[in-house]
Amino acid sequence: MGKDKDKVSYQLKVPKGTKDWEGKDMVIRDKIFGNITDVFKRHGAVTIDTPVFELKEILAGKYGEDSKLIYDLADQGGELCSLRYDLTVPFARWLAMNSSIQNIKRYHIAKVYRRDQPAMTKGRMREFYQCDFDIAGTYDPMLPDAEIIRITCEIFESLGWQGRYTIKINHRKILDGIFQVCGVPTDKLRTISSAVDKLDKSPWEEVRREMTGEKGLDAEVADRIGEYVQRKGGRDLLDQLRQDEKLMANESAKAGLADMDLLFTYLKSFSVLERVSLDMSLARGLDYYTGVIYEVITEGSAPQTQEGQKLKSAGKKEAKANKHASNIDGEEDRSNDPTVGVGSVAAGGRYDNLVSMFSGKQQIPCVGISFGVDRIFSITKQRLASDASAAPIRTNEVDVFVMAFGGKGFDGLLPQRMEVAKRLWDAGIKAEFSWKVKPKLPQQFKAAEVNGVPFAVILGDDELAAGKCKIKEMGLPEGHPEKDGLLIELASLEQEVKSRIGRRGGSAELSDGVDGMSLDEAAKAAPKTG
Amino acid sequence: MGKDKDKVSYQLKVPKGTKDWEGKDMVIRDKIFGNITDVFKRHGAVTIDTPVFELKEILAGKYGEDSKLIYDLADQGGELCSLRYDLTVPFARWLAMNSSIQNIKRYHIAKVYRRDQPAMTKGRMREFYQCDFDIAGTYDPMLPDAEIIRITCEIFESLGWQGRYTIKINHRKILDGIFQVCGVPTDKLRTISSAVDKLDKSPWEEVRREMTGEKGLDAEVADRIGEYVQRKGGRDLLDQLRQDEKLMANESAKAGLADMDLLFTYLKSFSVLERVSLDMSLARGLDYYTGVIYEVITEGSAPQTQEGQKLKSAGKKEAKANKHASNIDGEEDRSNDPTVGVGSVAAGGRYDNLVSMFSGKQQIPCVGISFGVDRIFSITKQRLASDASAAPIRTNEVDVFVMAFGGKGFDGLLPQRMEVAKRLWDAGIKAEFSWKVKPKLPQQFKAAEVNGVPFAVILGDDELAAGKCKIKEMGLPEGHPEKDGLLIELASLEQEVKSRIGRRGGSAELSDGVDGMSLDEAAKAAPKTG
The missing domain is CATH 3.40.50.800 (Anticodon-binding domain)
Structure with missing residues (x-):
């Protein structure tokens, strides 16, 4: 390629959407990883390490529309492979391959790959870290779920975020029940659910317009939904819902509310109930959730009104500047990457049916959470920079x-x-x-x-x-x-x-x-x- | 792809040459990483993290014939990228991009990728860990080189290998001087050097035959080389060489011997001189070395006579079974992967010119070592299995x-x-x-x-x-x-x-x-x- 004569004939850079980590950033990130790992281990977790690439067909059919974002390896003979898109599908594949393992608490901190349109304003990279903790196995109801919430709190406390984060929580069965009770047709359940999920950024009028307009929902049905999904609260809200006779007559809602009641009891035992907000608008994008779902937000993560608008219009400009990004941008809030979109710093839920997609028969119930390390890093770094009392960060540890x-x-x-x-x-x-x-x-x-x-x-x-x-x-x-x-x-x-x-x-x-x-x-x- | 009807229509496995790490293996590996990292930090090292893939042209022209082993990403639009082949080239690329950094001690523990023929008998994988430590910068002669040897000793001591490893050491300038003094034609320097490097596994007669036969070297020249390269020793050997008037009359040999003299003095100050063996047959495969070179062997790493023969014939069978592997197999001993071939567990040397391949002008002298973690892991695991007094390995740390x-x-x-x-x-x-x-x-x-x-x-x-x-x-x-x-x-x-x-x-x-x-x-x- 003529490089012998002209040594630097090409651009000296890293690939688009990737970055080198170095210096103080590296130190801060390592400390975050260390803190998170300590908490995981305190709860008996072990780690596994899966390959960076998987057989292409393992990933196929797992990410819906987002499958277009999967990086493939070139066909150089042999098997067709793709870079992993998240850590959950490899974990489910591993569970299916190791049928002797019927239960495990595992964490995995590693890079994942998405051929997305990079967006620095949103911290969206093509190579980024995920930090996952999942509990697989059959246990008495809501006990693993409660421990995941407890672990989440310990992690943010250990990061020094005392009082500065909220865990929004909901239950797929409650949501489904509400939609059924309100009269949403079965074939519109998913699309209405994803409209509801936008309530953290859009006012109800806008979401209602989306439902009754492009999604063709009855105005009356939409209004009934609006009465439910705009509610937030704690034990009080849960008790109100459990006294709602129409809701309790629905099997799905009843089961979800019973789960949530038990969960709240356990969270109280774990002294973390007050960190949790029952948020009826929380729906989460991924189809595979089957039970409790949650999302952690912090004052630093959710865009403030003004700043949020700025971020939004920046996002739109980026989208316009690149035609390929248009549908990606439209999908931003549906992404299961906790560092993107609504600004959550961690998210997850219960998924009882994913492993059987690989094993065919074997069903291993799972519940997990994924921490958006890049966003946690950004917020931590910003906080340190503005905290005059913080000790200066050293890059090495020489005494x-x-x-x-x-x-x-x-x-x-x-x-x-x-x-x-x-x-x-x-x-x-x-x-x-x-x-x-x-x-x-x-x-x-x-x-x-x-x-x-x-x-x-x-x-x-x-x-x-x-x-x-x-x-x-x-x-x-x-x-x-x-x-x-x-x-x-x-x-x-x-x-x-x-x-x-x-x-x-x-x-x-x-x-x-x-x-x-x-x-x-x-x-x-x-x-x-x- | 018909997967909706028949869920498990594809093979549930990891890609060829990759593996999942789990259970006790994962614990042992993590402890090895922890020990190594502790030693690096004790010497003031920092870490950097580069992307798993680089622009294809960054890697091009760096690995000679082995370039065919590079994994490319599929061309899905945009830049052409390849998975990293080692950690040294990305480090040099990073130094060239960050010209404000004129010196650094950095370590990097990460996976690298080689589309090689997997060979379990040799622990050769397509995805495997490297653990690199490098010192970049201009310092007084041999001081960073000595500290790398000291660090290497601390690492193997911390792994419990007391007295069970040897650091073979040589110097490119001494070797070049010997070849010149013996009368090797300039155009044959590299090929004769790589023949000499085989002396750790083949008897001199065989190496001599290769030189005088296929490589067309004069028999007399070969005999003169034989008198030098079969020698091993410590300070005594070095002193003998320094009294060799013919050798000392050669500029290259003289400079190399002066370096080695200084290095030995420093290694004595660091109390590690007795771990080192001056081995005149050590040549190392990579072209980019410019000074001292070293390779760590252990009783567990170098194939024993009998077992070695078994391994060798296993390798040949593998090669025969797969035609694509034939030239790979022929190249095995030239690989710069310390976990493959001669059975070294770590290897490295001084490379003063690599960074300027990227920067064009800027020259940053470097010296480094790469630890073959997978092989260190295998030996450690074997040792633990045969050590009845070793505490049982727990997978989690619950108290x-x-x-x-x-x-x-x-x-x-x-x-x-x-x-x-x-x-x-x-x-x-x-x-x-x-x-x-x-x-x-x-x-x-x-x-x-x-x-x-x-x-x-x-x-x-x-x-x-x-x-x-x-x-x-x-x-x-x-x-x-x-x-x-x-x-x-x-x-x-x-x-x-x-x-x-x-x-x-x-x-x-x-x-x-x-x-x-x-x-x-x-x-x-x-x-x-x-």
């Missing part, structure tokens, strides 16, 4: 920079610096030194400061001759008694360093970095509500 | 199973079990309970035993009425005073549980699982040699 200084004839003390670094590594301490034979002291300090290294161990000829070295905490204020460092015995170096790191509040990994997101905090995460 | 028991009229104590589980989670303790309203006690014990949960908290009506519950360490021997558990105050539940977990030697995560591979051990990892 000690080993330095040397000296006057005339100074040879750099390289073997001594290497020996000290080695002793620190042997003691499990994170340490660096300058890769120069004769480094200048200011350069060494600068290297430590750039990375926010908290301690310097400073070697000098005279000190070494006396069996000593200097330890200095970086960034102490002027006038502090230890501002210029402290002489310590070289023999007790490791203990001196360790006790100082300990006194500073654990290793850099634990204390520095993202406010409210340390592993320590995660361990203490306790929903304060309910 | 406490919350149970209830009672006689006639027992209602299951579900709200109480939920309350206790909630308190434990709030305290950061990993806990589970049965998702049954009225579970039987033996079922609850079995659920705990299956997962190796170390403690049970047992609730009963009478105990609760007295503000107490029972705590029981699982698996105590008959006759142990606490065999039947101990009554404790419910009010001090969290402290009682925490102190017991602590006494057992840290949380399950730290003490159980893989022998010699706990995080604790990693922190203490100290090469005992040198």
Whole structure:
């Protein structure tokens, strides 16, 4: 391709809709993954890892219209494969292939692929992370469902989102019952359901117009629906619905309300009931949900009125600019990607029939949730940037920079610096030194400061001759008694360093970095509500 | 595709050459990743995450003949992309794109893709993990190189491989010098170099035959080469070479030997010199190496004489069975995948010119190593299976199973079990309970035993009425005073549980699982040699 002559004849970039993760973004993302994983493990979850691509026919027929967004591998001979579109279908395929496994709590944090029109304003990428937790198996009603809600709360608390998120909840059977009671014809159930789902962004008049207009629903039926689906609340609303005789006469609604009653009881035991809002307009796009459904929103995730309008028109412009995107844009709210559309940061529900699509016979009931890590990342990053009290984020975790200084004839003390670094590594301490034979002291300090290294161990000829070295905490204020460092015995170096790191509040990994997101905090995460 | 009628009309499997990771395998692999990451961080490394696919032209012209193994994405409109083949080229692409970054220590643990003939006998997969660590930037000679060797030792020590691995080391400039001094024509340097690289598996006679036969080298030249490349040793060998006047008269050899001399001095400071073997036959396949090269072998990785022959003939059978594989098989030893071929578990070297292939002008010297995680995993798993003293591997990390028991009229104590589980989670303790309203006690014990949960908290009506519950360490021997558990105050539940977990030697995560591979051990990892 003529590249030998002209080395950079092509564009140096990553593919459209993908990005490199690096620096502080990478650190924040890793901490988010760490917090989420800690909570999953606290509840006994295990992880599995499936291939990035699946046989094409495994994915076929699972995503409805969105199937057009699936990335295929080129046909280079052999099997036809596609990049995974989500983590749920591979999980169901895995369950179907491993029939000895009748129950599991599994989490999976991995990238998924959608040949979508990238939209930066919505955080919509072609390669992005999903973070899924699912419980498969037959248990007494609503107990796994309740634990998923509890886990969801623990995760957002551990991320420092106390009081800043709401879990909208509903039940497919309640919704179906409402539609039946209101007189929606069976063949219009799905389309009316998806119209209702837009109520989080559109006023009722608009949704009603969609129902009675293009969807051809009776105006009276629409009005009856409107009376139900605009309601939100907690236990009070649930009790009202359970006293609605018309609703309770419907088998589906009755079953859904009984589930919800039990769920609320369990959520109260788990002290998370007050984080939940029964939202009759929540319908969720995916067809495969069969029971309780939920969606987590936060003040940062749902577009504010003004900003939302801006985002919307930006979205429309993007759509116009690219004709291929037109139907994608129209589909935005129906996407099952929790990072797109209504601005939820996590979403999921019960799907009792998906595994049998693969196994043919075997039915394994499942309930799960998917966290939109990219959106959680954006909100967390924004919050950190605006929080002046947040500790600065370090990109590496080095605790000690080993330095040397000296006057005339100074040879750099390289073997001594290497020996000290080695002793620190042997003691499990994170340490660096300058890769120069004769480094200048200011350069060494600068290297430590750039990375926010908290301690310097400073070697000098005279000190070494006396069996000593200097330890200095970086960034102490002027006038502090230890501002210029402290002489310590070289023999007790490791203990001196360790006790100082300990006194500073654990290793850099634990204390520095993202406010409210340390592993320590995660361990203490306790929903304060309910 | 007729799937609506006949749901399972296709094969339920993963694509050829890929696999699902699950259960204990997943736990062992995660612990290996954790240990490796800890060592990288101890040395100040940061991580970056690049997309799974790159523009096709980024990968083009980087892998020579192996380019045919690159997976392409289907052309569905837009850019042409390929799955990454390794992590080095994306790293170089990233450095070239981010010209503000002039130096970095980065690690990257991720999957790479090769449309190779899968060979289970060699652990060759189409999707497999690589674990790369690279240092980019201009520093004083051999200091980053020495630290990579030190890091490599810390990693294998932390994996519990004390004394069971050797780092073979050589230098491209020494090799080139030897070939020049022996009289190899310039146009034959590469092909003779790759013949020499086979000395780890073939006797000298065979290699000599290849040189003088198909490669048309003078017999005398071959004999002179033979005198050099069959030598292995440490500082003694290096000193001999440095007294070889013919060799020292060659500029390339002289520079390489000076590098090696300095490197050995640094490795002695780092106490890892005795892990290293100067091996004059080590040449490494990739063209882009420009300085020191190394390869880690272990008693478990290099095929033993007999077993090696078995593996070899298995490989040949595989090759015969599939015509497409014939040239792949011929290439096996030239692959830059450290998990394939000679059986090394890690490999790498200095490559000072790769970044400029992308940047055109900017030169960023690099040195790095790639760990073959899949092979390290296989060896570790085998070792654990044959080590009767190794603690059993648990798939989850739950510390406490919350149970209830009672006689006639027992209602299951579900709200109480939920309350206790909630308190434990709030305290950061990993806990589970049965998702049954009225579970039987033996079922609850079995659920705990299956997962190796170390403690049970047992609730009963009478105990609760007295503000107490029972705590029981699982698996105590008959006759142990606490065999039947101990009554404790419910009010001090969290402290009682925490102190017991602590006494057992840290949380399950730290003490159980893989022998010699706990995080604790990693922190203490100290090469005992040198």
